[in-house]
Amino acid sequence: MAYARHQSFYLRDKWFSKGLRAVDSDSRFFFQENNFETIGLGKNMVESLKYWLLAFDVIEERNEEGQKGHYLTELGTTLYNNDRLLQKNETLAILHYHLVKNTKDLSTVFEWYFNRYKETTVSKLDLLNSFSTWVSQNESKEISENSLKRDIDCLIQFYTKTPNDNDPEDVIFCPFSKLSLMKSESSGEKSDTIKKMSPEVANLGINSLYYILLCHREFAEVELISVDEIIKGDFLWGKIFNLSRNKTIEALNVLTNHDKFPIQYVRTNNLDYIKVPKVSPMDFLKQELVKG
Incomplete structure (x- = not known):
């Protein structure tokens, strides 16, 4: 598990586009000493940007011809070509899903809060205490x-740092605040x-919800997914988006x-399931993002 790799910086507006463009142009960008001057960010901000791109699964580090470099993943290439400025909420929802899924073990606090933590209203202090308790119970060090x-500070800012309506040049807001997944009240x-x-x-976009179902079908190697699992299961709609049963049914009907x-409803053992077509998540995404 990983903690505070973000250098205390949440993702800022335009960072995503800058980062993907830099990696697409130079696989050694994040290893260059003057990269912060090239991209126009502080040194710690560049480290934070690298962290976010890795945590989103849009870049990967690998050796090519004996030299380490960063390369766009298939997801990264698709988003770079179709929505690098994160103008579509469905793109944000897909990246949120990858952050919570935490496949590279980089975004522990996001996985914990959305996939494990059950409270919906809590004081910031109690939230920190709950996270600290969970970490102490699950970490060997x-x-x-x-x-x-x-x-915890970064998690909250990530989803609540909204644009300043009075400042059209505001660049310190986080685009993920547009998903309306969290609210911070004094x-x-x-x-x-x-x-x-x-x-x-x-607000999430129906394509992002479908993409998540296709990812689950592919990972779990199943054709049928129960409606209850979509609401209560790990890394599915109910947990990562806090969607109610009514909203889940609404989306499935669409x-x-x-x-x-089209998906199909199937009734088995008095339980409602959906049958998901055998299409790869990335093939679906490429078609739907281009169409959108």
């Missing part, structure tokens, strides 16, 4: 309290109140009318 605090006391929010299906890959 001691983790600095400062690192855990930086993780309680008038020492600790703010943090709330998990349940966004509307339209997908039964998909023009190219």
Whole structure:
């Protein structure tokens, strides 16, 4: 598990595009001593940017001809070619999913909060205490309290740092605030109140929800997924987006009318399942992002 690799910086507006463009132009970009001058960010910000791109699964580090470099993944190439400025909420929702999925073991606090932590309303102090307790129970080594605090601070800013409507040149907001997954409220006391929010299906984009189902079908090697699992299962809609049963059914009903890959309801052992077509998540994404 990893903690505070983000250098205390949440992803800022335009960083995603800058990072993918830099890696696409030079696989050795993040190893260059003057990379911060080239991209126009501080040294720690560049390290943070590399962290976010790796955690999103849009770049990977590998050896080519005996030399380490960073390269766009298939997901990274698809997003770079179709929505590098993160203008579509469905792109943000897909990246949020990859961050929570934490396949590279880089984004522990995001996996914990969205996939494991069950409270929907909590004080910031209690949130930190709960995270610290969980880490102490699941780590073999001691983790600095400062690192855990930086993780919680970054998690909250990542989803709540909205644009300043009075400043059209505001560049320090986080684009992921557009997903409306979290709210931070000043309680008038020492600790703010943090709330998990349940966004509307339209705000997430139906294609991002379908992409997640296809990823699950491919990873679990199943054709049928129960509706209850979509609501309660790890790394599925109910947990990573806090979607209710009603909103889940609403989205599934839309997908039964998909023009190219409609899902089907199946009733088995008095339980409702959906049958997901055998299409790869990336093939689906390439078609739908281009179409969108």
